Amino acid sequence: MAPPTDPSRPLRGDARRNRERLLDAARALFAERGVDVAMAEIARRAGVSNGTLYNHFPTRQDLIEAVFLDRLEKNVELAEQARAADDPWQGFADYVTGICELQAADRGYNEVVTRGMTSPAARRLQATATAALADVFARAQRAGTLRADAAIEDLAFVVWGISRTVDLTGDHAPELWRRHLALLLDGFRAAGAHPLPRQPLAAGQAHQAMTPD
Amino acid sequence: MAPPTDPSRPLRGDARRNRERLLDAARALFAERGVDVAMAEIARRAGVSNGTLYNHFPTRQDLIEAVFLDRLEKNVELAEQARAADDPWQGFADYVTGICELQAADRGYNEVVTRGMTSPAARRLQATATAALADVFARAQRAGTLRADAAIEDLAFVVWGISRTVDLTGDHAPELWRRHLALLLDGFRAAGAHPLPRQPLAAGQAHQAMTPD
DNA sequence: CCATAACATGACGATGCCGTCAAGTTCGTA
């Protein structure tokens, strides 16, 4: 006999429908206008009152994480493809390019990437991707193509940097970020590398950096 | 006999004083809290009413440009030092590092760098800096240390990218951006460069990118 | 078919910011 407000009880039919509509509306609006659109507008687009929106997603962050969780799944997938690639460097480069393509394809996700996702589900997926990526990274370093003094955490520079470029040039020059990325990737190559200063961002610190609140 | 409201007539004593106070207050608040602080708070900090603030600076942009004009002068200075440097690459690298240091030192300026400044005075300084930089760039390319397929406009990637890293890690790891920059600079080296995709951002387009309004 | 828990509604108060303006004050000059 479950209590009347069992958190995991299946939603009532209409509630489930509305939830889907809200997610669809948010997905669309986030993609085209960014993640800071007015909550009321999302509700309106979903054909639902704002009260209902807050019923399902008490905070904007809840909504964001629900909308973009599948991007993290895609990320895991990319990391595993990279691990399976024949050429270590190519695997690495393709992975990095892949996540940047995700950013370029969705303005909202491009913003989220610099804010971080904190739900348990998100962190679990993130951890899985990181684990796979560690293999990719180490393999490319062993092969001597990825510079030895680079750390996985340095990939944050790629994500953050490309995020800015996509943000600023996405409308006008939608593929320009690839040029930015090419420069950065050459910077990650072992050939001709000059020693890096400072320590890399400590593991887990990247998340702190993105959630100062 | 100048008309009563000559735009270039010297300000009255109290007006000049208030203007200075406003600039000081804005400088301080911009540096610590970014360029989007409430106008009213700037006025309060200056010990002046908000009406006076709007008298002197009708728009926030006016205030921003007045506050940060000297950063552009510093930029010109850096470019000329770079031109005078013995080693072409070192001159280039020092210049880039210098502008990034300006960004790291002031949160407001770090934001402005991605929004652009549009006043005539600002554009003039910008043009001067760009002219000097063109020499620096060409010289380093002739020396064979700076990759031949890089364009001056590609430096926007540096500025924008470092801006993000400073933004996200400035509080917690104030010097981490140097690591990001080192990776990028290695990407700009001729040694081991792989061809860049796409065209660089067309000259002047960078400004467009930063001012979509 | 009914009872009730689950859900939806939309108006509302609160908040924070912007930019203006009529009225009052201060400066500089004659």
Added chain:
DNA sequence: TACGAACTTGACGGCATCGTCATGTTATGG
């Protein structure tokens, strides 16, 4: 010193967003 222009004041209306809540509606199991 007195006068007019320059300057300052701060309250105000407008706007946008947020999140809540009392009330009304609907789905679902018995």
